[in-house]
Amino acid sequence: MATLISASELHARLESGKRTALLDVRWVLGRTDGHDEYTAGHLPGAVFVDLPTELADHAQPRQGRHPLPTRERFQESARSWGISDGDTVVAYDNSGSMAAARVWWMLRNAGFDSVYLLDGGLAAWRAAGHPVEFGDVRPAVGNVTLGEGRMPAITEHDAGQWHRNGVLLDARAGERYRGEVEPIDPKAGHIPGAVSAPTTGNVAADGTFLPAEELRRRFEELGLEPSSKVAVYCGSGVTASHEVAALEIAGYRAALYPGSFSQWSNNPAHDVAVGSAPFEQHAAGPSGTSRAAGSSVEA
Numbered sequence: 001m002a003t004l005i006s007a008s009e010l011h012a013r014l015e016s017g018k019r020t021a022l023l024d025v026r027w028v029l030g031r032t033d034g035h036d037e038y039t040a041g042h043l044p045g046a047v048f049v050d051l052p053t054e055l056a057d058h059a060q061p062r063q064g065r066h067p068l069p070t071r072e073r074f075q076e077s078a079r080s081w082g083i084s085d086g087d088t089v090v091a092y093d094n095s096g097s098m099a100a101a102r103v104w105w106m107l108r109n110a111g112f113d114s115v116y117l118l119d120g121g122l123a124a125w126r127a128a129g130h131p132v133e134f135g136d137v138r139p140a141v142g143n144v145t146l147g148e149g150r151m152p153a154i155t156e157h158d159a160g161q162w163h164r165n166g167v168l169l170d171a172r173a174g175e176r177y178r179g180e181v182e183p184i185d186p187k188a189g190h191i192p193g194a195v196s197a198p199t200t201g202n203v204a205a206d207g208t209f210l211p212a213e214e215l216r217r218r219f220e221e222l223g224l225e226p227s228s229k230v231a232v233y234c235g236s237g238v239t240a241s242h243e244v245a246a247l248e249i250a251g252y253r254a255a256l257y258p259g260s261f262s263q264w265s266n267n268p269a270h271d272v273a274v275g276s277a278p279f280e281q282h283a284a285g286p287s288g289t290s291r292a293a294g295s296s297v298e299a
Contacts, residue, residue, distance in 0.1 A: 003104075003248050004209060005090055005116040007128040013088075014044070021083045021142075022046035023091040024122075025055075027099040029184075029235070029299045037094065041132040043118075043125055046092075047081045047139055051238070055102050064263035065184075065236035066299060074106060075146040082139025083112075092118035092125070096207035098199060098239050099299075105241035105256060109153070110146035117245060120208040127206075151244075152255035154231045156264060159257045163193025163278065166229030169222065169254075170194040171243040172261065176235075179274030185235065187265040189272035192279055197222050197232075199239045202246035215250035224252060233257035233264075238299030 005013075013020055024046040026034035038048045049055065054077040056066035069077070083089060089107060091100040097117045107115040118124065126132065154162065162168040170177045170190045177196040182188035190196070201218060203209055210218070224230055230252055234240035237258040247254040264270050273280050 001113055003117060003245050004119040006119050007124040007130060010090055010118060010125075011128065011130050019084075019087050020045075021081060021087050021089045021139075023049045023081060023089060023100070023103055025049045025051055025091055025093045025100040025103055026095075027051040027093065028095060029238075039135055041122075041134060042137075043092065043122070044131060044133045045137060047137050049077075049081065049091075049103055051099055051102060055106060056236075059262075061266040062263065064259035064266075066238060066262075068106070068237070068258050071110065071146060071148045074110060075144065078107070078110075078112075078144050078146060079142045082142045083144040084142035085144050087114070087142070087144070089115040090118050091115065092121040094122040096200075096203045096242075097121055097209070097245070098242050101242035101245050102238045105151060105244055107146075109151040110148055111150045112144065112146060120206055123207055152231075152253065154255045154257045156257075156259055156267070159191055159231070159233060159264060160193075160270070162229075162231050166231060167223055168194040168257075169197040169230065169232045169243060170261075171197060171199040171232055171234040171240045173198050173200070174276075178276055179272070185262050185265040187272045189274040190278075191233065191261065191264055192271060192273040194233070194273075195222055195278055196276070197243065199234065199242050199246075202243060209246060209249055212249050212251070215246050219247065219250055219252065226251075228252070229255075231255040231257055233260040234299065236260050236262040236299045 024042045026037045057069045059065045091103045093100040177190045179189035232240040232243045237260045244254045
């Protein structure tokens with residue numbers, strides 16, 4: 001299954017009249033202006049998806065900041081976006097697909113295979129000279145039926161053991177992995193045994209994914225082999241979905257840890273490691289690191 005669709009391919013598809021549901025997932029952690037940005041200009045016909053309320057349940061310390069919603073809740077949301085069985089879905093954002101990958105993973109996990117990320121997002125669409133429209137889009141309710149459990153996922157317990165037989169990637173910024181700064185979670189550092197693999201390394205300067213061969217080389221340098229069992233986490237399971245997509249492009253089938261570090265670090269029984277290596281100095285107590293404004297924050 002293809003993961004990406006280019007702006008030119010999407011434009012041709014829309015021009016041909018093929019049934020396509022467009023999802024605008026404009027969201028950045030710590031900001032609440034996604035809907036305002038959407039109404040100020042979006043792909044024609046695109047529906048706004050509110051990540052915190054439609055792609056997650058309420059935050060719970062022992063479940064993480066963005067627990068996955070129930071199948072029933074997600075199906076209700078998907079129908080409200082106008083998705084019906086047999087449709088093709090294209091998701092995008094304006095941040096290198098970092099947020100849009102969440103709905104891509106969730107739909108794939110629900111058994112909806114015909115879903116793509118718009119490579120380069122809104123910026124690529126505009127750069128190609130394609131039009132945008134303004135205001136809200138309210139589609140007719142769809143009839144899609146969703147399942148669950150179709151994509152690999154791991155539990156909190158699995159995450160602590162994964163390094164024994166596989167590779168666990170930490171998709172957050174390097175300074176958060178090393179424990180130099182932690183703007184939001186109760187402990188600083190990483191899950192012991194995890195390898196630092198910042199999600200930003202998956203994309204070019206224009207927000208498009210790197211070519212498959214470059215992504216494959218990147219992950220090989222991080223220790224992956226063709227037969228490797230690989231799992232990914234981030235802060236709360238959002239940007240880790242982007243890394244799952246990048247791994248798929250590179251030819252790996254990766255598991256997602258949905259609770260991610262926000263779940264792991266809220267469990268007092270868990271140690272965290274600090275430093276640049278998977279098993280450097282451990283720190284079990286609350287973070288004493290800087291929470292300075294402007295620090296890198298990933299969901």
